[in-house]
Structure formats: C-alpha cells, structure tokens
Amino acid sequence: xxxxxxxxREIILDHYRNPRNRGELACPPARRAEGFNPxxxxxxxxxxxxxxxxxxSDVKIAGQGCSISQSSASMMSAAVKGRTLDEVRAxxxxxxxxxxxxxSRLEHDEGDGSGTDTPVPDPAVDLGDLAALQGVVRFPxxxxxxxxxxxxxxxxxxxxxxxA
Amino acid sequence: MAAMSPVADLPSRLDVLDVAAIRAEFPIFExxxxxxxxxxxSAASSQKPRAxxxxxxxxxxxxxxxxxxxxxxxxxxxxxxxxxARAAVGRFIHAPSTREVVxxxxxxxxxxLVAFAWGRANLGRGDVVVLTEMEHHAxxxxxxxxxxxxxxxxxxxxITDEGxxxxxxxxxTLEGAKVVALTAMSNVLGTLxxxxxxxxxxxxxxxxxxxxxxxxVPHLPTDVTALGADFxxxxxxxxxxxxxxxxxxxxxxxxxxxxxxxGGGEMIRDVRLDGYTPxxxxxxxxxxxxxxxxxxxxxxxxxxxxxIGMDAVRxxxxxxxxxxxxxxxARFGSDLVVHGPRTPGDRGGVLSFGFKDVHPxxxxxxxxxxxxxxxxxxxxxxxxxxxxxxxxTTRASWYLYNDESDxxxxxxxxxxxxxxxCL
Numbered sequence: 001x002x003x004x005x006x007x008x009r010e011i012i013l014d015h016y017r018n019p020r021n022r023g024e025l026a027c028p029p030a031r032r033a034e035g036f037n038p039x040x041x042x043x044x045x046x047x048x049x050x051x052x053x054x055x056x057s058d059v060k061i062a063g064q065g066c067s068i069s070q071s072s073a074s075m076m077s078a079a080v081k082g083r084t085l086d087e088v089r090a091x092x093x094x095x096x097x098x099x100x101x102x103x104s105r106l107e108h109d110e111g112d113g114s115g116t117d118t119p120v121p122d123p124a125v126d127l128g129d130l131a132a133l134q135g136v137v138r139f140p141x142x143x144x145x146x147x148x149x150x151x152x153x154x155x156x157x158x159x160x161x162x163x164a
Numbered sequence: 165m166a167a168m169s170p171v172a173d174l175p176s177r178l179d180v181l182d183v184a185a186i187r188a189e190f191p192i193f194e195x196x197x198x199x200x201x202x203x204x205x206s207a208a209s210s211q212k213p214r215a216x217x218x219x220x221x222x223x224x225x226x227x228x229x230x231x232x233x234x235x236x237x238x239x240x241x242x243x244x245x246x247x248x249a250r251a252a253v254g255r256f257i258h259a260p261s262t263r264e265v266v267x268x269x270x271x272x273x274x275x276x277l278v279a280f281a282w283g284r285a286n287l288g289r290g291d292v293v294v295l296t297e298m299e300h301h302a303x304x305x306x307x308x309x310x311x312x313x314x315x316x317x318x319x320x321x322x323i324t325d326e327g328x329x330x331x332x333x334x335x336x337t338l339e340g341a342k343v344v345a346l347t348a349m350s351n352v353l354g355t356l357x358x359x360x361x362x363x364x365x366x367x368x369x370x371x372x373x374x375x376x377x378x379x380x381v382p383h384l385p386t387d388v389t390a391l392g393a394d395f396x397x398x399x400x401x402x403x404x405x406x407x408x409x410x411x412x413x414x415x416x417x418x419x420x421x422x423x424x425x426x427g428g429g430e431m432i433r434d435v436r437l438d439g440y441t442p443x444x445x446x447x448x449x450x451x452x453x454x455x456x457x458x459x460x461x462x463x464x465x466x467x468x469x470x471x472i473g474m475d476a477v478r479x480x481x482x483x484x485x486x487x488x489x490x491x492x493x494a495r496f497g498s499d500l501v502v503h504g505p506r507t508p509g510d511r512g513g514v515l516s517f518g519f520k521d522v523h524p525x526x527x528x529x530x531x532x533x534x535x536x537x538x539x540x541x542x543x544x545x546x547x548x549x550x551x552x553x554x555x556x557t558t559r560a561s562w563y564l565y566n567d568e569s570d571x572x573x574x575x576x577x578x579x580x581x582x583x584x585x586c587l
Contacts (some may be wrong), residue, residue, distance in 0.1 A: 004533045008526075008584060016585075040525055040541045041555035064555060066525035067585065145525065 006135035007142070008067065015129070016067040021077035023060040025049055030058070031159060035152030037144050042069040044152045046077075054085045061149070068133070068142050073149035075129045085157065092150055094125035098134050099143050176482040176508065181472065183480075183567040189213045189468075190565055199535035202573045207351055207379060207514045207561035208539050209401045212465075216404055219464035220457045231456055232430060232447070246456050249463035250446070256466045257396065258387040259413055263445040266412040266419070267454050271378040272302040274397035274412035275345075277449060278374050279306035281425040282395075282418070283343070286372075289315040292341040294371070296321040296329055296357075297551050298350045301544040303376040303397075307345060321346070321362075323551060327353040327504035334362065338369040345373075348380035348391070352543045352557065353504030354485070354511035356380075363392030372418065378402060383481055383512050383563070385474040394418050400458060405465035409458035412449070419445050426451035477564050481513040484562055488515055488571045495575050499582075503552055513566075516543070516557040519578055522585045524558040530584060531558075534577040536570075 025032075025047035035044045042065030049058040059081050061073045076095075080088045136146045187193045192211045195201050203211060229239040231246045247262075254262040268274040283306075287293070293307050293316050311318050319337050322330040327350070338344065344366035348359050363373040375393040380386060382403035388396050395418070400409040414422075424431050424442050428451035434441040442448045469477065486508035492500050492515075501518040505511045519527050528540035539559040542549045549555065560574055 004530060004584070007529065013585070041546075041549070042525075043555070066523035068525070139529065142525070142529070 003138065007139055009132045009135060011129050011132040012067065012071045015071035015074040019061065019070060019074040021060050021074065021081065022062070023047075024062055025058060025060050030060075031156045033152050033156030033159070034063075035148050035155065037065070037069065037148050039141075039144065040066065042066060042145060042148055044069065044073050044149050046073075046149065046152045046156050048153070048156045050085065056080050056083055056085070056088060065148070066142075066145055068136060068145040069148045072130075072133055072146045075133070076149045076153065079128055079130055080153070088153070088157065090125050091127070091130075092154060094127055095130055095133075095150055096147065098127065098131070099137060099147055176479050176486065178480065178483040178487060178568065180476050180483070181480040181564055183565060186472070187565045189215065191217070193565070197535070202534070202536040202570050204560040204562060204566065204570060204574060205537045205539050206382075206402070206563035206566075207559065209407070210382065210404050210563055211565065212406070212461075213404055213468050215468050216406065216461045216464045220406060220461040223457050223460040228457070230453055242456060245463075246454065246459050249459035252463040252466045253411055254413075256386070256470070257381060257411075257413055258389060260389065261416055264413050264416050264419060266414065266446045266449040267459055268397075268410040268412050268449075269408060269455070270401075270410035271376065271397045271399035272410070274399075274410050275303050275374070275376060276306045277412055277425040278345075278395045278397070278414075279310050281449075282372070282422050283307075283310045283316075284314065285423050287314050287316050287342060291316045292319055292339075292343075293317070294319045294321065294337055294341045294344045294366070296346045297323050298327075298329070298353060298355065298545065298548045299345070299347055300351050300376060300378070301546070302378075303345050303347060303374070304547070307343075316342075323353075323355075323548075326506070327355050328510070329355070329357050329362070331358070331361070334365050335369075338365055338371060341366065341369050341371040343374060344369075344371045345376070347376040347378075349377075349383070349512045349514075350504065350545075350548070351379050351514060352516050352545045352548055352559065354514035354516070355504050356384075356510060356512060360390065360392045367392070379512060379514065382469075383474075384478045388413050400462040400465065403462075403465055404468055405462035406455075406458045409455045409462050416445065419449070424448050424451070428452045430454070472564060480564060481562060482508045484566060484568070484571070485511060485513050485515070487568055488560075488562075488574075491568075491571055491575060492517075496578065500578070503554075503557060513562040514559060515561065516559045518554060518557060520582065520586055522581055524556040526585060527558045527578070527581055530581040531574070531577045534573060534580065536573055536577050538574075 031048040033046045043063040045062040047060040051057040059077045061077050133146050136142050190211050227241040229242040231243040250265050251262050254265045297320050324330050349356050366373045372394045374395040377396050377398045381398040394415045396413045401407040431443050431451040432440050433443050499520050503516045524540035528538050541556050
C-alpha cells in the first residue's frame with residue numbers, strides 16, 4: 001500500500017475528517033466563489049473576507065467531495081487566513097508548482113514511491129501542511145481534486161483588485 | 165411482462181460458464197502490475213478476446229481496401245467482409261432485414277442520428293418527447309438540443325425509490341407524444357426496463373420508440389421486434405468488440421421515410437450542383453469511409469458471444485449479481501448501499517453503491533491499489549444521480565469473464581478502504 005500511503009498521508013486524512021474553517025460568511029461583505037469538478041461532481045465554495053489592508057481576515061469553506069478535494073480546501077483555508085493577497089498568490093503559485101506533472105516522473109511511476117524527482121516549489125514559500133499533498137502528483141486524475149479549491153480561490157481573488 | 169422474461173429456459177447458475185476458459189481467451193488478463201487484474205468496469209467498456217484482436221489484424225494484413233468503391237478483387241473482399249458483419253449484427257438482434265442495420269461510430273452517434281435526422285424532420289414546436297429520469301446523457305442531451313432548436317416539450321417518466329421506472333402515470337405522460345426514448349437497461353441502477361410495455365403504450369399514443377440498448381445487447385438475448393422498438397442503438401466496445409463502431413437499428417419503413425443525417429461520400433446515389441439523391445438503405449446513413457476493420461472485429465465478437473450463447477451469458481450474470489448482492493450485504497450490511505432493484509432478475513450486472521461515507525473517488529482509488537477497476541463518478545447520468553440524492557457512486561459491473569473471485573476481491577478491498585478512511 002506504499003502508493004496509497006503516499007497519497008493519503010495522515011495529515012490529509014486529518015483535514016478530511018476534521019475540516020478547518022468549515023462554514024459560510026455573509027456576502028457581502030465577504031466574497032463567494034464556487035468551483036466544480038465536472039468529472040466527479042466535487043464542489044467547493046470559498047468565502048473570503050479581505051480587510052482594508054488587503055489581508056485575508058477570514059475564510060470559510062463549503063461544498064462536498066472526495067478526501068483530496070476537501071482536505072486540500074481545508075489546508076488552503078488554514079494557509080491563507082491572515083495572509084496578504086500577495087502572499088496568498090505566492091502560495092497559490094507554489095502549490096500549483098507542487099501539482100505540476102513532469103512527464104519524466106510519470107514514466108518512472110512504477111517505482112517504490114520514493115519520489116526523488118518531485119518538482120520543487122519556490123523554497124521561499126512555506127506550504128506547511130499543504131506539502132503533504134505532493135503525493136497526489138503520482139495520481140494524475142486526482143490532481144484536479146487537489147487544485148479545485150485553489151482554482152476556486154483564484155476565481156474569488158480575480159474579482160478583487162488585481163495584483164500589483 | 166412474464167412473456168418478456170429475458171432467459172426462457174436456462175436457470176440462473178454460476179457454473180453455466182467456464183469462466184477460467186473464457187478468461188484465457190482475453191490476453192489482457194495476463195497483465196499483472198503488482199496484482200492480477202480484477203476488471204469490474206465492463207459497463208464502461210468490455211475487454212477484448214483474442215479472436216476479435218486477431219480478426220482485425222487479419223483483416224488489415226490480408227484484405228483491406230475501401231468499401232463500395234473499388235472494382236478490384238481486394239476491394240470486393242473488403243466490401244464483402246464489411247457487409248457480412250452487418251448481416252451478423254442483424255442476426256444477433258433478430259432484425260427483420262439487414263437493410264435496417266446502420267453502422268455508426270458508437271451508440272451516442274446512433275442516438276444523435278435519430279434525434280437530429282428523424283427529430284428535425286418530424287418534430288415541431290410544442291410536440292412532446294418523452295424520456296426517462298434514468299437516461300444516460302447520450303439519450304438525453306441530443307433531445308435537449310432538439311428541444312432547444314425546435315421547441316419541443318420534454319416530459320419524463322420518473323423512477324421509484326427501488327429504481328424502477330414509475331409507470332403509474334404512463335398513459336397520461338404519453339398523451340400526444342411523438343417520441344418515447346428510453347434505456348433498456350440503466351447504466352447506473354442496472355434496472356431492466358419493461359421496454360415492451362412502454363413501447364406498446366407509446367405506439368397506442370402514436371409515438372415512435374427509441375431504445376438505448378447499450379447496456380442490454382451485450383448482456384441479454386435481443387430481439388428488436390419483441391422489444392417493440394422502432395429504433396435501437398448500441399455500441400461495439402461494450403460487447404467484446406472494438407471501439408469506434410456502433411449500431412443503429414431502425415424499422416425499415418421509418419428509416420426509408422427519414423432524411424439522411426451526415427452528408428458525404430457513400431450516402432448518395434447522385435449529386436448535382438443543385439442537389440443530391442440519397443443512397444438506399446442502409447448506406448444512406450453511412451457517410452464517408454466507415455469503420456471497416458471495426459465492423460470485422462464486431463462480427464468476431466458476435467461469433468464469440470454466439471458461441472457461448474446469450475442465454476448463458478445472462479444466466480451467469482444474473483447468478484453473479486445475486487451472489488454479489490448477497491455477499492456484500494452479508495459482509496457490510498447497511499454500510500454498503502446499493503442503488504437500484506434488489507432482485508437479480510430485475511437488473512443486469514451493474515452495481516452502483518455508496519460505501520459508508522467514503523467518497524467514490526477514494527473508494528475507486530483504494531480499489532485500484534488492489535488491481536480492481538471500478539468506475540467512480542456520475543456515470544454520465546447526472547439527472548439520475550440528483551434524483552438518487554448523491555453526487556457520485558462507485559460502480560462495479562461484470563461480464564462473462566468475471567466470477568465470485570472478483571466479487572471477493574472487491575469485498576476485501578472495501579475492507580481496506582474502511583481501515584483507511586473510517587476511524
């Protein structure tokens with residue numbers, strides 16, 4: 001079960017079983033963005049409160065779906081809360097880098113799961129718990145599950161002032 | 165209804181097929197990546213026996229040319245193989261005439277052909293089209309598109325909580341209907357629908373009956389006349405044949421009266437700068453170079469199925485369905501919720517289920533680790549899943565090469581799933 005343990009790390013299952021920042025925020029003032037994965041029906045709703053200083057003062061997650069989409073959303077909510085919008089965008093980029101499939105890596109997918117050639121995100125950005133999701137890259141159909149919350153967040157952010 | 169019992173004489177038995185011998189004819193079961201392959205996704209696509217693979221390779225190696233075009237011997241041979249395949253399909257579904265068998269790309273194209281060619285010629289604003297709540301998107305979206313273009317009224321036969329068609333308001337729903345389009349067997353619930361009963365009522369109402377038999381023809385003996393269909397669509401790749409070929413059977417008089425669907429070579433008798441005359445049946449509906457090798461492969465698949473016997477295939481699958489329902493229920497009780505009828509005689513070998521509160525994506529992922537292939541998702545039947553109140557299900561489906569050991573592997577892997585996700 002080495003492959004599975006790589007995917008379903010304990011921290012991921014913890015976020016799935018005990019999702020952080022679950023709920024809704026009143027809109028307005030909060031922003032609301034919805035994301036769907038048409039393939040599997042996963043659904044994420046992100047509520048975002050951004051204060052006058054451009055800082056995410058609160059975030060809530062609603063929706064339903066598989067362990068990867070829901071835990072990713074939970075981790076994302078914990079990671080972005082209290083961050084400036086620029087920091088959130090940097091996190092988003094770093095997470096997307098983590099989720100990038102390298103073809104050479106897929107070709108070597110038969111191995112033992114040691115994953116030495118994992119794409120390396122910007123070292124300046126600390127992904128925290130989110131780094132546990134790197135095992136998803138080995139399961140290409142699940143990448144969309146992991147990135148759903150982030151794509152939904154991006155939609156929400158686009159409605160705010162664009163990044164300088 | 166009893167007259168339409170799918171298997172007349174053969175009892176539902178698990179020893180009716182020699183599954184080990186059948187599996188030996190399918191090269192893919194030699195594949196072993198860490199674990200032997202447990203293939204439980206035949207409702208999505210079946211595996212292919214050696215006979216089909218060799219027939220297609222043999223065709224390309226020995227007699228390929230374009231059909232209905234060349235005067236040389238090679239082209240004659242290719243044409244003959246293609247038309248023999250049509251005749252084999254006709255016999256397999258008891259078509260009154262080979263002229264009624266139209267080759268398409270898949271069942272989806274066959275259903276689109278009906279909706280667009282027949283629909284646009286015969287439907288006008290306010291006309292009624294009756295569908296069911298359990299249709300695959302392939303028998304739903306083309307009609308939604310026609311509704312959008314022509315302005316027809318869509319009505320739906322709902323389903324009961326046990327997953328049967330709700331026929332309590334059948335006559336009222338059919339009143340004024342011009343088309344009734346329904347699946348013979350649900351790809352999610354496994355429900356075998358009372359097609360003949362609906363067809364008789366539809367004909368009384370003056371409607372044409374379109375049957376999506378994609379899940380039916382591969383698994384049960386099929387007689388298009390006994391079903392009461394005017395059109396019947398199915399696909400090759402779910403019945404041991406190749407991808408890229410489907411079939412539309414239509415009643416000759418209805419096909420004759422219809423305009424063509426796609427235009428191009430082969431489907432015409434004459435073309436002028438100011439018009440065209442369509443070809444005769446069935447070529448009128450086969451524009452362009454058809455899937456020739458695929459037709460040859462489909463004929464080989466039919467030969468395999470005929471050799472085993474569709475009665476035996478049905479008896480085996482019904483027994484395996486009964487075994488699975490019993491075994492999973494005994495092992496997991498209310499932790500595993502099966503959608504659709506509980507009686508094996510009422511359903512085909514398709515088992516959609518929810519397992520505890522583990523998401524189907526996660527179930528399928530854990531099963532894959534044990535080499536088990538199942539489908540997870542909405543199975544191209546979103547309105548039905550909404551009706552069931554779920555966003556996705558896990559679906560295991562079987563065929564003539566599956567047996568109790570596959571069900572046992574499924575149950576064991578579900579235990580592993582439980583260990584991982586449930587505290």
